[in-house]
Amino acid sequence: MNALRVAAVADIHLGEDLRGHYRKTLAGIEERADVLLVGGDLTRHGTFEEGRLVADELGGLPIPVVAVLGNHDYHSDADQEIIAVLRDAGITVLDDDAVTIPLNGVRLGVAGGKGFGGGFAGKCASEFGEPETKAFVRHTKEIAERWRLALKGLDADTKVVLSHYSPVKDTLLGEPPEIYPFLGSYLLAEAADAEGADLIVHGHAHSGTEKGITPGGIRVRNVALPVIEHAYVVYCLDGEGVH
Amino acid sequence: METPQYVAARVQRALAEDDRTNELGIRVDVRGDQVYLRGQVPCDERRHLIEAVAREAAPGLTVHNEIRLLEVHEPGEEEHL
Ligand SMILES: [Fe+2]
Numbered sequence: 001m002n003a004l005r006v007a008a009v010a011d012i013h014l015g016e017d018l019r020g021h022y023r024k025t026l027a028g029i030e031e032r033a034d035v036l037l038v039g040g041d042l043t044r045h046g047t048f049e050e051g052r053l054v055a056d057e058l059g060g061l062p063i064p065v066v067a068v069l070g071n072h073d074y075h076s077d078a079d080q081e082i083i084a085v086l087r088d089a090g091i092t093v094l095d096d097d098a099v100t101i102p103l104n105g106v107r108l109g110v111a112g113g114k115g116f117g118g119g120f121a122g123k124c125a126s127e128f129g130e131p132e133t134k135a136f137v138r139h140t141k142e143i144a145e146r147w148r149l150a151l152k153g154l155d156a157d158t159k160v161v162l163s164h165y166s167p168v169k170d171t172l173l174g175e176p177p178e179i180y181p182f183l184g185s186y187l188l189a190e191a192a193d194a195e196g197a198d199l200i201v202h203g204h205a206h207s208g209t210e211k212g213i214t215p216g217g218i219r220v221r222n223v224a225l226p227v228i229e230h231a232y233v234v235y236c237l238d239g240e241g242v243h
Numbered sequence: 244m245e246t247p248q249y250v251a252a253r254v255q256r257a258l259a260e261d262d263r264t265n266e267l268g269i270r271v272d273v274r275g276d277q278v279y280l281r282g283q284v285p286c287d288e289r290r291h292l293i294e295a296v297a298r299e300a301a302p303g304l305t306v307h308n309e310i311r312l313l314e315v316h317e318p319g320e321e322e323h324l
C-alpha cells in the first residue's frame with residue numbers, strides 16, 4: 001500500500017493582524033503532503049469574522065483540508081457559523097463525526113472533533129455531585145462515545161483521530177500539572193484504543209511536547225504551532241494497518 | 244501591599260478574559276512590585292496588547308514584557324510512523 005503523507009498543525013489562532021501570513025507558509029504543501037489536518041483554535045476570539053479569515057487562509061489549497069474547532073473558536077458563540085463558512089470554502093470540518101478521503105489509492109479515515117477536558121486516569125473528575133461538575137464530565141463522555149461510534153463506522157485503510165484537546169498526559173509535558181484536567185481527557189484515548197487508529201493528532205497545549213502514546217499503543221502528536229515551531233509537520237503513515 | 248499571588252492571578256485572568264487579548268498561554272509572575280510576562284505570541288501587535296491589558300490589571304506595578312515572538316519555520320523533516 002502507498003504511504004500517506006499527513007501534514008498537521010493546530011493553534012494557528014488567526015486574526016486580522018495575521019492575515020496572509022499563515023497562508024504564505026502553506027505554499028508548496030502539495031509537494032510535501034497529501035492532506036492537511038488542522039487541530040482547532042483556528043481563531044483567537046471565535047468571531048464569525050475571524051472564521052471567514054480562516055476560510056480565506058485555508059481555502060482553495062491543492063490538497064484536502066480537514067479541521068476541527070478549538071475552545072477559542074467557541075468563545076463568541078459563533079461556532080456553527082464558523083463551521084459553515086469553513087465548509088463553504090471547501091474545508092471538511094469534523095464535529096464528532098468522521099470522513100473518508102481517497103488519496104493515491106488509499107482510503108484515509110479521519111474521525112474527531114473538539115474533544116474536551118476532565119483529566120487523566122486516576123486524577124480526573126467524575127460524574128458526581130453538583131450539576132455543574134456532572135455536566136462538565138458528561139460533555140467529555142458524550143464526545144468520547146460519539147468518536148468511538150464514528151471510528152467504528154469508518155471503512156478505511158488508515159485511520160487518524162483529529163482533536164483539539166489531548167487524549168494523553170505525555171504530550172502535556174511542559175504545562176503546569178495543575179491544569180491538566182483542562183487540557184484533555186483519557187476518555188478520548190480510551191475511545192480510540194477501543195476501535196483502533198494509526199495516529200491521534202491534537203493541539204491546545206501550547207507549552208506541551210510533540211510526542212506521546214496512548215495506553216493501547218496509538219501514537220499521539222501535539223501539533224500546536226508553539227510546540228512544533230514549523231508551519232506544519234508531516235507524518236508518513238506507511239499503512240501497516242490499524243492496530 | 245497586595246499579595247503577589249492574587250495580583251498574578253488577576254493579571255492572568257484579565258489576559259484570558261479581556262476581548263483584546265483572550266490569551267491563555269501567558270505566564271505571569273509577580274515579585275514585590277514587579278510583574279513579569281512570559282510566553283510566545285505570533286505578532287508584535289498581540290505582544291503590546293498583552294502588556295497594555297496587564298498594566299491595567301496591575302496599576303502601580305512595573306510590568307516587564309518578556310514575551311517572545313513565535314517564529315514559524317519552513318516545514319522540516321517528515322516523521323515515519
Ligand atoms: Fe490554542
Ligand SMILES: [Fe+2]
Nearest residue numbers: 041070071204
Ligand atoms: Fe485551545
